[in-house]
Amino acid sequence: MRNIIGSPVEGEDFFDRPKIVANLLRELRDNQANILLVAPRRVGKTSLILRICEEWKKDPHKKAVFLNIEGCGDELAFAEKLINELMETGFNPDLINRAKRIIENVRKMIGLKSIKYEGLNVDLGDASEDDLRTLGKVLESIFRKIEEGTDNVLIALDESPELLLTLKKSDEIAGPKRVVSFLHWLRDMRQTYRYKIRWVFLGSIGLDNFVSNHHIHYLINDFQLFSLDAFTPKEADDFLKKLCTSSNPLITLNKSKRTEIIRRVGWPLAYHLHLVFHELLNSKPLSVTAAFDSLLKPENLAYFDTWRERIDAQFSEPDAAACKEILIQACQDPDGCDRGQFLAVLMTKPSADVEIVDERLSSLLIILERDGYLIRKDSRYAFRSFLLRDYWKRIHDL
Ligand SMILES: Nc1ncnc2c1ncn2[C@@H]1O[C@H](COP(=O)(O)OP(=O)(O)O)[C@@H](O)[C@H]1O
Ligand SMILES: [Mg+2]
Incomplete structure (x- = not known):
C-alpha cells in the first residue's frame, strides 16, 4: 500500500x-x-x-x-x-x-x-x-x-x-x-x-x-x-501499521506513537494519516511533533486549501463570508463555540434582524456539520479535524 x-x-x-x-x-x-x-x-x-x-x-x-x-x-x-x-x-x-x-x-x-x-x-x-x-x-x-x-x-x-x-x-x-x-x-x-x-x-x-x-x-x-465515515480508531491503527510495513525506507511506529498520531489528527481520515505519514518519513529523528509542525508550514498549507476554496464555490457570497466567520470563531478553541457566540459574530450590523440571522446560522451550521468541518458536542460546535482547525487558525493569523 x-x-x-x-x-x-x-x-x-x-x-x-x-x-x-x-x-x-x-x-x-x-x-x-x-x-x-x-x-x-x-x-x-x-x-x-x-x-x-x-x-x-x-x-x-x-x-x-x-x-x-x-x-x-x-x-x-x-x-x-x-x-x-x-x-x-x-x-x-x-x-x-x-x-x-x-x-x-x-x-x-x-x-x-x-x-x-x-x-x-x-x-x-x-x-x-x-x-x-x-x-x-x-x-x-x-x-x-x-x-x-x-x-x-x-x-x-x-x-x-x-x-x-x-x-x-x-x-x-x-x-x-x-x-x-x-x-x-x-x-x-x-x-x-x-x-x-x-x-x-x-x-x-x-x-x-x-x-x-x-x-x-x-x-x-x-x-x-x-x-461513509472516517476510520474507526482500530482501522486507523491498522492503516498506520500497514503504511509502516510497506514504506520505503521502512519505518517503525510503536503503539504509543500510532496512538499519538490518531489522537492528534482528531478525525482519522486516510488522507490526513497519509499526510502525517509523509511528513514523518521526512523527519529525522522520527518525530510525531515535528511531522505535525511541518504540515502547518506555509508551503504545506495547500494540502488543506480545498476546504476553504470549496466554501466560495458552494455558497453565495454572503453565506460564504458568514461560514468563514463561523469557522474563524470555532478554530479559536478546541472545544469550539456555542450558537450564541456565532450569532454575536454574525450580528455585526446593529440593524440586522436577529430572527433572520439566527435562521441563516442554523442552516449554515447544518451544512458545516454535514460537510465535516464542525462536530456538535452538546450545545457546542467544534472543528472535527484538529489538523483542519490548526490550518484555519494558521491562515487566519497569517
Ligand atoms: N480506503 C483507502 N485506502 C487508502 N487510502 C485512502 C482510502 N480512502 C481514501 N484514501 C486516501 O484519501 C484521499 C481521499 O480519498 P478520495 O477517495 O479521493 O476521497 P473523496 O472522494 O471522499 O474526496 C486519497 O488521496 C486517498 O489516498
Ligand atoms: Mg472524490
Whole structure:
C-alpha cells in the first residue's frame, strides 16, 4: 500500500474496509437500491466506489462505468462521457456508435448555430426515429437496451453537483431550468429502467446539500442514503501499521506513537494519516511533533486549501463570508463555540434582524456539520479535524 496523497486510490493501494464494501454491494445487488453516497470531502468516497466497481465487475454478467463529470461543461459532454465509458465495457457497439455519431453531429450543429441548444431536450429536428428526437431520448434508447438485456450495469457518477453548478451558472434564467430538467430526466431514467441499471451518485459537494439549497429535494428522494465515515480508531491503527510495513525506507511506529498520531489528527481520515505519514518519513529523528509542525508550514498549507476554496464555490457570497466567520470563531478553541457566540459574530450590523440571522446560522451550521468541518458536542460546535482547525487558525493569523 503506497502512501498516495491526494488522488483516489485503487487496487493494492486501497486499504480494505470489507464490511463497508460488503454492505454497499448488498444494497446494490440484493436490494436493488440506487445509492447517494454521503460523506464529507476526502473521506474516501471515490476510492470506495472504484473498489465497488471492481468487485461488481467480477461477475461476468455485470458491467460498471465510473464517470467523473466535474469537468463536463454541459449535458452533451456528460452524454459523450457516458457513451465513451459504456463503449469501453463492450456494450452493444452498434447502438453506442450510432449514439456517438448523433452526439458528434449535435456538437457540429451547435457550432454552426443551426440548432438551439436546450440541454437534454435539444431538438434533433429531422431524426426519422422517435427515440432519437432529443439528446435525452438518444441516451434513453441505450438504457432501454440495457434493461432488455441480461447484464446488470452499475453507473457511478462522481462530482455531479459540480456539473449542476455549471449548468446553473450558464444562464441566469435558463440555467436553473436546465438543472431541474437534468435531474428530472435522471430520475425518470432511474425509475423507468430500474431492474438492470443501478446508480451511485457521489461528490465533494453533497448532492443533498445542492438540492436542499435549491429546494428541489423531491428530484432525488428515490435514492437510498449510504454514509461513509472516517476510520474507526482500530482501522486507523491498522492503516498506520500497514503504511509502516510497506514504506520505503521502512519505518517503525510503536503503539504509543500510532496512538499519538490518531489522537492528534482528531478525525482519522486516510488522507490526513497519509499526510502525517509523509511528513514523518521526512523527519529525522522520527518525530510525531515535528511531522505535525511541518504540515502547518506555509508551503504545506495547500494540502488543506480545498476546504476553504470549496466554501466560495458552494455558497453565495454572503453565506460564504458568514461560514468563514463561523469557522474563524470555532478554530479559536478546541472545544469550539456555542450558537450564541456565532450569532454575536454574525450580528455585526446593529440593524440586522436577529430572527433572520439566527435562521441563516442554523442552516449554515447544518451544512458545516454535514460537510465535516464542525462536530456538535452538546450545545457546542467544534472543528472535527484538529489538523483542519490548526490550518484555519494558521491562515487566519497569517
Ligand atoms: N480506503 C483507502 N485506502 C487508502 N487510502 C485512502 C482510502 N480512502 C481514501 N484514501 C486516501 O484519501 C484521499 C481521499 O480519498 P478520495 O477517495 O479521493 O476521497 P473523496 O472522494 O471522499 O474526496 C486519497 O488521496 C486517498 O489516498
Ligand atoms: Mg472524490
